[in-house]
Amino acid sequence: MVGIKKIAVHLPYYRLSRKTIGMAWGAKAGKGERRVANFDEDSVTMAIEAGFKCLQQENRDKIKGLYFASTTAPYWEKQCAAICAGVLDLSPGIRTGDFGGSTRSSTNALIAAIDAVKAGLGDILVVTADCRPTLPRSPLEGIMGDGGAAVLLGDSDIICHIKDSYSAWNDITDVWRMDKDNFVKTWEDRFIVQMGYEKDITHSITAIMERNNLQADRVDKLVMYSPEGTSHQRVAKKLGFKPEQIQDSLVDRTGNTGSAQALMMLASALAAAKPGETILWANFGSGSDTLLLEMGERDASSVTGLTLEAGKELSYQKYLAFRGLVQTPQELIRLFPSASVMWRTRKWSAALHGSKCNVCGLITFPIQRVCYSCKSKDNFEEFPLSGKKGKVFSYSLDNLAGGPNPPTIQTIVETEVGARIYCLMTDCEPEEIKIEAPVEMIYRRFHEEAGFYNYYWKCRPIGL
DSSP: OOOEEEEEOOOSSEEEHHHHHHHHHHOOOSEEEEOOOTTOOOOHHHHHHHHHHHHTOOOGGGEEEEEEEEEEEOOSSSSSHHHHHHHHHTTSOOOOOOOOOOOSHHHHHHHHHHHHHHHOOOEEEEEEOOOOOOOOTTTHHHHBBBEEEEEEEEESSOOOEEEEEEEEEEEOOOOEEEESSSEEEEEHHHHHIIIIIIHHHHHHHHHHHHHTTOGGGGGGGEEEEEEESSSSHHHHTTTOOOOOGGOOOHHHHHOOOOGHHHHHHHHHHHHHHHHTTTTEEOOOOOOOOEEEEOOOOOOOGEEEOOTOOOOOEOHHHHHHHHSSSOOOEEEEEEEEOOHHHHTTTTHHSSOOOOEEEEEOOOSSSSSSBBBBTTTSOOEEEEEOOOOOOOOEEEEESSSSOOSSSOOOEEEEETTTTTTTEEEESSSSSSSGGOOOEEEEEEEEEEEEEEEEEEEEEEEEEEEE
Protein backbone atom coordinates (compact mmCIF):
# COMPACT_ATOMS: atom_id res chain seq x y z
CA MET A 1 0.00 0.00 0.00
CA VAL A 2 1.23 3.48 -0.88
CA GLY A 3 1.66 5.97 1.92
CA ILE A 4 3.60 8.71 3.63
CA LYS A 5 7.02 7.73 4.95
CA LYS A 6 8.06 11.14 6.31
CA ILE A 7 6.75 14.69 6.34
CA ALA A 8 8.49 17.94 7.31
CA VAL A 9 7.78 21.66 7.47
CA HIS A 10 10.01 24.71 7.05
CA LEU A 11 8.89 27.93 8.74
CA PRO A 12 10.94 31.09 8.08
CA TYR A 13 12.82 32.67 10.99
CA TYR A 14 10.89 35.95 10.94
CA ARG A 15 7.35 36.61 12.23
CA LEU A 16 5.21 39.68 11.51
CA SER A 17 2.21 40.35 13.77
CA ARG A 18 -1.03 41.70 12.34
CA LYS A 19 -0.88 44.34 15.08
CA THR A 20 2.39 45.62 13.59
CA ILE A 21 0.82 45.80 10.13
CA GLY A 22 -2.21 47.64 11.50
CA MET A 23 -0.04 50.16 13.37
CA ALA A 24 1.92 50.88 10.18
CA TRP A 25 -1.26 51.93 8.37
CA GLY A 26 -3.26 53.38 11.30
CA ALA A 27 -5.86 50.67 10.80
CA LYS A 28 -7.55 48.09 13.01
CA ALA A 29 -5.43 45.01 13.43
CA GLY A 30 -6.59 41.43 13.71
CA LYS A 31 -5.12 38.86 16.04
CA GLY A 32 -2.28 36.57 15.17
CA GLU A 33 0.80 36.73 13.03
CA ARG A 34 2.28 35.53 9.76
CA ARG A 35 5.65 34.10 8.81
CA VAL A 36 7.89 36.17 6.54
CA ALA A 37 10.60 34.71 4.33
CA ASN A 38 14.01 36.28 4.87
CA PHE A 39 15.28 38.48 2.03
CA ASP A 40 17.51 35.60 0.91
CA GLU A 41 14.70 33.04 0.81
CA ASP A 42 12.30 32.15 -2.01
CA SER A 43 10.08 29.21 -2.88
CA VAL A 44 13.03 27.12 -4.08
CA THR A 45 15.17 27.62 -0.95
CA MET A 46 12.23 26.99 1.40
CA ALA A 47 11.26 23.83 -0.47
CA ILE A 48 14.87 22.64 -0.33
CA GLU A 49 15.06 23.28 3.41
CA ALA A 50 11.88 21.27 3.97
CA GLY A 51 13.32 18.56 1.71
CA PHE A 52 16.50 18.28 3.80
CA LYS A 53 14.42 17.97 7.00
CA CYS A 54 12.27 15.30 5.39
CA LEU A 55 15.10 13.17 4.00
CA GLN A 56 17.33 13.33 7.11
CA GLN A 57 19.49 10.21 6.94
CA GLU A 58 17.37 8.60 4.22
CA ASN A 59 19.34 6.71 1.63
CA ARG A 60 19.30 9.20 -1.26
CA ASP A 61 19.81 6.40 -3.81
CA LYS A 62 16.31 5.13 -2.99
CA ILE A 63 14.67 8.38 -4.13
CA LYS A 64 13.39 7.84 -7.68
CA GLY A 65 11.57 11.11 -8.23
CA LEU A 66 11.23 14.70 -7.01
CA TYR A 67 8.23 16.95 -7.71
CA PHE A 68 8.26 20.70 -6.93
CA ALA A 69 4.98 22.58 -6.38
CA SER A 70 4.46 26.33 -5.98
CA THR A 71 2.46 29.31 -7.23
CA THR A 72 5.58 31.46 -6.87
CA ALA A 73 8.29 29.49 -8.64
CA PRO A 74 11.19 31.84 -9.38
CA TYR A 75 11.50 30.55 -12.96
CA TRP A 76 8.88 30.13 -15.66
CA GLU A 77 11.31 28.35 -17.97
CA LYS A 78 13.93 26.45 -16.01
CA GLN A 79 12.87 23.52 -13.90
CA CYS A 80 12.89 24.26 -10.17
CA ALA A 81 12.62 20.53 -9.35
CA ALA A 82 16.01 20.08 -11.03
CA ILE A 83 17.51 22.86 -8.87
CA CYS A 84 16.13 21.15 -5.76
CA ALA A 85 17.38 17.71 -6.83
CA GLY A 86 20.89 19.06 -7.38
CA VAL A 87 21.11 20.73 -3.97
CA LEU A 88 19.54 17.73 -2.22
CA ASP A 89 22.24 15.63 -3.88
CA LEU A 90 19.86 13.17 -5.55
CA SER A 91 20.79 10.81 -8.35
CA PRO A 92 20.81 12.39 -11.86
CA GLY A 93 18.73 9.46 -13.15
CA ILE A 94 15.49 10.24 -11.28
CA ARG A 95 12.18 11.70 -12.54
CA THR A 96 11.59 15.42 -11.84
CA GLY A 97 8.66 17.76 -12.50
CA ASP A 98 7.22 21.17 -11.62
CA PHE A 99 3.60 21.79 -10.63
CA GLY A 100 1.97 25.23 -10.34
CA GLY A 101 -1.03 27.35 -11.18
CA SER A 102 -2.95 27.08 -7.90
CA THR A 103 -2.60 26.46 -4.18
CA ARG A 104 -3.73 22.90 -5.02
CA SER A 105 -0.46 22.32 -6.88
CA SER A 106 0.97 20.55 -3.81
CA THR A 107 -1.72 17.85 -3.74
CA ASN A 108 -1.66 17.72 -7.56
CA ALA A 109 2.03 16.80 -7.27
CA LEU A 110 1.38 14.41 -4.40
CA ILE A 111 -1.36 12.51 -6.29
CA ALA A 112 0.93 12.25 -9.33
CA ALA A 113 3.61 10.87 -6.99
CA ILE A 114 1.15 8.34 -5.57
CA ASP A 115 0.40 7.10 -9.09
CA ALA A 116 4.14 6.81 -9.79
CA VAL A 117 4.73 4.79 -6.61
CA LYS A 118 1.78 2.53 -7.44
CA ALA A 119 3.30 1.98 -10.89
CA GLY A 120 6.47 0.70 -9.22
CA LEU A 121 8.80 3.67 -9.74
CA GLY A 122 9.93 3.80 -6.08
CA ASP A 123 10.09 6.50 -3.43
CA ILE A 124 9.06 10.01 -4.53
CA LEU A 125 9.85 13.25 -2.69
CA VAL A 126 7.33 16.11 -3.06
CA VAL A 127 8.55 19.56 -2.01
CA THR A 128 6.41 22.68 -1.96
CA ALA A 129 6.70 26.31 -0.85
CA ASP A 130 5.10 29.67 -1.47
CA CYS A 131 5.99 33.31 -0.91
CA ARG A 132 3.00 35.09 -2.45
CA PRO A 133 3.25 38.83 -3.14
CA THR A 134 0.48 40.97 -1.62
CA LEU A 135 -0.35 44.64 -2.07
CA PRO A 136 0.66 46.72 0.99
CA ARG A 137 -2.35 47.74 3.15
CA SER A 138 -4.55 45.11 1.48
CA PRO A 139 -6.38 42.53 3.65
CA LEU A 140 -4.22 39.76 2.11
CA GLU A 141 -1.05 41.35 3.52
CA GLY A 142 -1.85 40.07 7.01
CA ILE A 143 -3.54 36.83 5.97
CA MET A 144 -0.90 35.33 3.68
CA GLY A 145 2.35 33.89 4.98
CA ASP A 146 5.47 32.17 3.72
CA GLY A 147 6.69 28.62 4.27
CA GLY A 148 7.52 25.25 2.80
CA ALA A 149 6.83 21.57 3.33
CA ALA A 150 8.00 18.21 2.03
CA VAL A 151 6.62 14.69 2.04
CA LEU A 152 8.32 11.41 1.15
CA LEU A 153 6.03 8.78 -0.39
CA GLY A 154 6.68 5.10 -0.85
CA ASP A 155 5.23 1.59 -0.46
CA SER A 156 7.31 0.43 2.54
CA ASP A 157 8.11 1.76 6.02
CA ILE A 158 5.12 4.08 5.80
CA ILE A 159 3.57 5.93 8.75
CA CYS A 160 0.26 6.81 7.08
CA HIS A 161 -1.62 4.79 4.46
CA ILE A 162 -3.24 6.63 1.53
CA LYS A 163 -6.45 4.69 0.95
CA ASP A 164 -8.23 6.83 -1.66
CA SER A 165 -8.25 10.22 -3.38
CA TYR A 166 -10.84 12.30 -5.24
CA SER A 167 -10.21 15.36 -7.39
CA ALA A 168 -12.45 17.89 -9.14
CA TRP A 169 -11.58 21.01 -11.14
CA ASN A 170 -13.41 24.33 -11.26
CA ASP A 171 -12.52 27.14 -13.66
CA ILE A 172 -13.40 30.08 -11.40
CA THR A 173 -11.68 33.47 -11.20
CA ASP A 174 -11.60 33.88 -7.42
CA VAL A 175 -7.91 34.31 -6.57
CA TRP A 176 -5.47 34.85 -9.43
CA ARG A 177 -2.29 36.51 -10.67
CA MET A 178 -1.68 37.25 -14.35
CA ASP A 179 1.75 36.83 -15.92
CA LYS A 180 2.27 40.61 -15.74
CA ASP A 181 0.89 41.15 -12.22
CA ASN A 182 3.09 42.00 -9.25
CA PHE A 183 0.52 41.09 -6.58
CA VAL A 184 -2.19 38.48 -5.96
CA LYS A 185 -5.69 39.63 -6.97
CA THR A 186 -9.03 38.51 -5.51
CA TRP A 187 -12.69 38.95 -6.34
CA GLU A 188 -15.33 39.90 -3.74
CA ASP A 189 -14.98 37.86 -0.51
CA ARG A 190 -18.46 36.30 -0.50
CA PHE A 191 -18.08 35.14 -4.11
CA ILE A 192 -14.69 33.59 -3.39
CA VAL A 193 -15.85 31.64 -0.36
CA GLN A 194 -19.42 30.68 -1.28
CA MET A 195 -19.13 30.05 -5.02
CA GLY A 196 -15.54 28.80 -5.01
CA TYR A 197 -14.12 27.41 -1.78
CA GLU A 198 -17.25 26.08 -0.05
CA LYS A 199 -18.76 24.46 -3.14
CA ASP A 200 -15.53 22.86 -4.36
CA ILE A 201 -14.27 21.48 -1.08
CA THR A 202 -17.75 20.29 -0.01
CA HIS A 203 -18.07 18.45 -3.32
CA SER A 204 -14.79 16.55 -3.04
CA ILE A 205 -15.21 15.66 0.65
CA THR A 206 -18.78 14.44 0.09
CA ALA A 207 -17.78 12.41 -2.95
CA ILE A 208 -14.95 10.54 -1.25
CA MET A 209 -17.07 9.88 1.86
CA GLU A 210 -19.90 8.41 -0.24
CA ARG A 211 -17.49 6.29 -2.29
CA ASN A 212 -16.01 4.83 0.90
CA ASN A 213 -19.36 4.58 2.77
CA LEU A 214 -17.92 6.86 5.44
CA GLN A 215 -19.91 8.93 7.94
CA ALA A 216 -18.57 12.04 9.67
CA ASP A 217 -18.57 10.37 13.11
CA ARG A 218 -16.15 7.70 11.80
CA VAL A 219 -13.51 10.30 10.89
CA ASP A 220 -11.02 11.10 13.64
CA LYS A 221 -9.56 14.26 12.07
CA LEU A 222 -10.65 16.54 9.23
CA VAL A 223 -7.73 18.51 7.78
CA MET A 224 -9.00 21.25 5.43
CA TYR A 225 -7.20 24.06 3.65
CA SER A 226 -8.72 27.35 4.82
CA PRO A 227 -8.34 30.66 2.91
CA GLU A 228 -8.43 32.89 5.99
CA GLY A 229 -8.58 30.46 8.89
CA THR A 230 -12.34 30.37 9.55
CA SER A 231 -14.23 29.28 6.41
CA HIS A 232 -13.29 25.64 6.91
CA GLN A 233 -15.12 25.57 10.24
CA ARG A 234 -18.41 26.54 8.58
CA VAL A 235 -17.99 23.88 5.87
CA ALA A 236 -17.09 21.19 8.42
CA LYS A 237 -20.17 22.00 10.52
CA LYS A 238 -22.45 21.70 7.47
CA LEU A 239 -20.90 18.29 6.71
CA GLY A 240 -21.66 17.07 10.24
CA PHE A 241 -18.21 17.28 11.82
CA LYS A 242 -17.74 18.40 15.43
CA PRO A 243 -15.22 21.12 16.44
CA GLU A 244 -12.90 18.58 18.09
CA GLN A 245 -12.56 16.73 14.76
CA ILE A 246 -11.34 19.82 12.86
CA GLN A 247 -7.60 20.42 12.50
CA ASP A 248 -6.32 23.93 13.34
CA SER A 249 -5.70 25.81 10.07
CA LEU A 250 -2.51 27.46 11.51
CA VAL A 251 -3.44 30.66 9.59
CA ASP A 252 -3.29 32.73 12.81
CA ARG A 253 0.24 31.43 13.49
CA THR A 254 1.82 31.16 10.06
CA GLY A 255 -0.50 32.97 7.67
CA ASN A 256 -1.97 31.19 4.66
CA THR A 257 1.16 29.68 3.13
CA GLY A 258 -0.43 28.85 -0.23
CA SER A 259 0.64 25.55 -1.76
CA ALA A 260 2.39 24.56 1.49
CA GLN A 261 -0.62 25.22 3.74
CA ALA A 262 -2.36 21.85 3.33
CA LEU A 263 0.87 19.91 3.96
CA MET A 264 1.68 22.01 7.04
CA MET A 265 -1.75 21.24 8.47
CA LEU A 266 -1.33 17.55 7.68
CA ALA A 267 2.07 17.47 9.38
CA SER A 268 0.50 19.01 12.47
CA ALA A 269 -2.30 16.42 12.41
CA LEU A 270 0.06 13.45 11.90
CA ALA A 271 2.23 14.60 14.81
CA ALA A 272 -0.74 14.04 17.15
CA ALA A 273 -2.50 11.13 15.39
CA LYS A 274 -2.67 7.64 16.87
CA PRO A 275 -2.33 4.34 14.97
CA GLY A 276 -5.57 3.32 13.27
CA GLU A 277 -7.09 6.79 13.17
CA THR A 278 -8.90 7.91 10.00
CA ILE A 279 -8.01 11.31 8.50
CA LEU A 280 -9.73 13.22 5.71
CA TRP A 281 -7.34 15.71 4.09
CA ALA A 282 -8.74 18.32 1.67
CA ASN A 283 -6.97 20.96 -0.39
CA PHE A 284 -8.36 23.80 -2.55
CA GLY A 285 -7.44 25.89 -5.58
CA SER A 286 -9.21 25.92 -8.98
CA GLY A 287 -11.07 22.88 -7.67
CA SER A 288 -10.36 20.52 -4.79
CA ASP A 289 -8.45 17.35 -3.88
CA THR A 290 -9.49 15.18 -0.93
CA LEU A 291 -7.51 12.16 0.31
CA LEU A 292 -8.55 9.44 2.74
CA LEU A 293 -5.71 8.45 5.09
CA GLU A 294 -5.24 5.87 7.83
CA MET A 295 -2.56 6.48 10.44
CA GLY A 296 -0.02 3.76 11.13
CA GLU A 297 2.92 3.51 13.51
CA ARG A 298 5.37 6.43 13.49
CA ASP A 299 8.60 7.35 15.23
CA ALA A 300 9.71 10.78 16.39
CA SER A 301 11.78 11.44 13.26
CA SER A 302 8.90 10.91 10.84
CA VAL A 303 7.26 14.31 11.40
CA THR A 304 9.52 17.36 11.85
CA GLY A 305 9.64 21.11 11.58
CA LEU A 306 6.59 22.55 13.40
CA THR A 307 8.54 25.14 15.41
CA LEU A 308 5.70 27.64 15.83
CA GLU A 309 7.27 29.38 18.84
CA ALA A 310 10.71 29.91 17.32
CA GLY A 311 11.86 32.94 15.36
CA LYS A 312 12.03 36.70 15.77
CA GLU A 313 9.47 39.49 15.37
CA LEU A 314 10.14 41.64 12.30
CA SER A 315 9.47 45.35 11.88
CA TYR A 316 7.13 46.45 9.10
CA GLN A 317 9.91 48.54 7.55
CA LYS A 318 12.18 45.50 7.21
CA TYR A 319 9.29 43.47 5.83
CA LEU A 320 8.92 46.02 3.03
CA ALA A 321 12.68 45.93 2.44
CA PHE A 322 12.74 42.10 2.31
CA ARG A 323 9.98 42.19 -0.32
CA GLY A 324 11.74 44.84 -2.39
CA LEU A 325 8.81 47.24 -1.86
CA VAL A 326 11.14 50.02 -0.67
CA GLN A 327 14.55 50.78 -2.10
CA THR A 328 17.55 50.08 0.14
CA PRO A 329 21.29 50.53 -0.51
CA GLN A 330 22.53 47.81 -2.85
CA GLU A 331 25.33 45.52 -1.82
CA LEU A 332 28.60 47.19 -2.76
CA ILE A 333 30.14 43.97 -4.03
CA ARG A 334 27.96 41.93 -6.39
CA LEU A 335 29.78 39.15 -8.16
CA PHE A 336 28.79 38.84 -11.81
CA PRO A 337 27.70 35.21 -12.26
CA SER A 338 28.47 33.03 -15.23
CA ALA A 339 26.19 30.19 -16.35
CA SER A 340 29.15 28.15 -17.58
CA VAL A 341 31.10 28.61 -14.32
CA MET A 342 28.01 27.70 -12.30
CA TRP A 343 27.66 24.51 -14.34
CA ARG A 344 31.36 23.56 -13.91
CA THR A 345 31.30 24.16 -10.14
CA ARG A 346 27.83 22.71 -9.46
CA LYS A 347 29.11 19.76 -7.41
CA TRP A 348 30.48 22.04 -4.70
CA SER A 349 28.46 25.24 -5.20
CA ALA A 350 25.06 23.43 -5.34
CA ALA A 351 25.54 20.02 -3.69
CA LEU A 352 28.22 21.33 -1.25
CA HIS A 353 30.72 18.61 -2.04
CA GLY A 354 34.25 18.85 -0.72
CA SER A 355 37.14 16.53 -1.57
CA LYS A 356 38.65 13.78 0.58
CA CYS A 357 42.25 12.85 -0.18
CA ASN A 358 42.63 9.11 -0.80
CA VAL A 359 46.24 9.24 0.52
CA CYS A 360 46.11 11.21 3.78
CA GLY A 361 42.33 11.52 4.32
CA LEU A 362 42.28 15.34 4.48
CA ILE A 363 38.84 16.81 3.69
CA THR A 364 38.80 20.24 2.04
CA PHE A 365 36.28 22.66 0.57
CA PRO A 366 35.81 23.47 -2.27
CA ILE A 367 36.95 20.44 -4.26
CA GLN A 368 40.75 20.50 -4.70
CA ARG A 369 42.69 18.51 -7.33
CA VAL A 370 45.90 18.82 -5.27
CA CYS A 371 45.91 17.95 -1.56
CA TYR A 372 47.63 20.80 0.30
CA SER A 373 48.71 18.38 3.05
CA CYS A 374 50.37 15.45 1.22
CA LYS A 375 50.53 17.08 -2.28
CA SER A 376 48.93 14.07 -4.01
CA LYS A 377 47.28 15.05 -7.31
CA ASP A 378 43.89 13.95 -8.69
CA ASN A 379 43.65 11.23 -6.06
CA PHE A 380 40.50 12.09 -4.13
CA GLU A 381 36.81 11.30 -3.80
CA GLU A 382 34.01 13.81 -3.44
CA PHE A 383 32.72 14.20 0.12
CA PRO A 384 29.20 15.63 0.89
CA LEU A 385 29.19 18.38 3.51
CA SER A 386 25.57 19.62 3.37
CA GLY A 387 24.42 17.52 6.33
CA LYS A 388 27.46 18.18 8.50
CA LYS A 389 27.27 20.41 11.56
CA GLY A 390 29.95 22.99 12.21
CA LYS A 391 31.04 25.81 14.47
CA VAL A 392 32.06 29.43 13.98
CA PHE A 393 35.83 29.57 13.46
CA SER A 394 35.88 33.34 12.82
CA TYR A 395 33.50 36.07 11.71
CA SER A 396 33.18 39.79 11.02
CA LEU A 397 30.25 42.22 10.94
CA ASP A 398 30.21 44.52 7.90
CA ASN A 399 27.90 47.54 8.22
CA LEU A 400 29.09 49.09 4.96
CA ALA A 401 28.25 46.24 2.60
CA GLY A 402 24.65 47.39 2.02
CA GLY A 403 21.71 45.05 1.49
CA PRO A 404 18.24 44.97 3.10
CA ASN A 405 19.30 43.65 6.53
CA PRO A 406 22.76 44.86 7.63
CA PRO A 407 25.22 44.00 8.99
CA THR A 408 26.54 41.41 6.56
CA ILE A 409 28.05 38.60 8.64
CA GLN A 410 31.07 37.03 6.95
CA THR A 411 31.93 33.72 8.54
CA ILE A 412 34.47 30.91 8.40
CA VAL A 413 32.75 27.67 9.44
CA GLU A 414 34.80 24.73 10.65
CA THR A 415 32.78 21.59 9.93
CA GLU A 416 32.74 18.53 12.16
CA VAL A 417 34.97 16.73 9.62
CA GLY A 418 37.56 19.51 9.64
CA ALA A 419 36.89 21.23 6.31
CA ARG A 420 36.49 25.00 6.56
CA ILE A 421 33.90 26.91 4.52
CA TYR A 422 33.80 30.66 3.88
CA CYS A 423 30.19 31.89 3.73
CA LEU A 424 27.71 34.47 5.02
CA MET A 425 25.53 33.91 8.10
CA THR A 426 21.76 34.46 8.10
CA ASP A 427 18.68 34.02 10.35
CA CYS A 428 20.47 35.31 13.44
CA GLU A 429 20.97 38.14 15.90
CA PRO A 430 24.45 39.62 15.29
CA GLU A 431 25.03 40.47 18.97
CA GLU A 432 24.57 36.81 19.95
CA ILE A 433 27.19 35.35 17.61
CA LYS A 434 30.21 33.78 19.32
CA ILE A 435 33.35 31.95 18.31
CA GLU A 436 32.69 28.18 18.33
CA ALA A 437 28.92 28.71 18.29
CA PRO A 438 27.27 25.70 16.56
CA VAL A 439 25.95 26.31 13.04
CA GLU A 440 24.38 24.40 10.17
CA MET A 441 24.63 24.96 6.42
CA ILE A 442 21.55 26.14 4.47
CA TYR A 443 20.95 27.04 0.82
CA ARG A 444 19.83 30.63 0.10
CA ARG A 445 19.35 33.10 -2.75
CA PHE A 446 22.28 35.49 -3.10
CA HIS A 447 21.07 38.01 -5.64
CA GLU A 448 19.67 38.48 -9.12
CA GLU A 449 22.34 39.27 -11.66
CA ALA A 450 22.82 38.71 -15.40
CA GLY A 451 19.14 37.90 -15.72
CA PHE A 452 19.04 34.89 -13.42
CA TYR A 453 19.02 34.08 -9.73
CA ASN A 454 22.26 33.24 -8.01
CA TYR A 455 22.08 30.79 -5.09
CA TYR A 456 24.75 29.65 -2.67
CA TRP A 457 25.24 28.23 0.80
CA LYS A 458 25.10 30.22 4.02
CA CYS A 459 25.32 29.16 7.66
CA ARG A 460 22.77 29.58 10.42
CA PRO A 461 23.17 29.30 14.20
CA ILE A 462 21.68 26.18 15.77
CA GLY A 463 19.35 26.89 18.67
CA LEU A 464 19.59 30.71 18.53
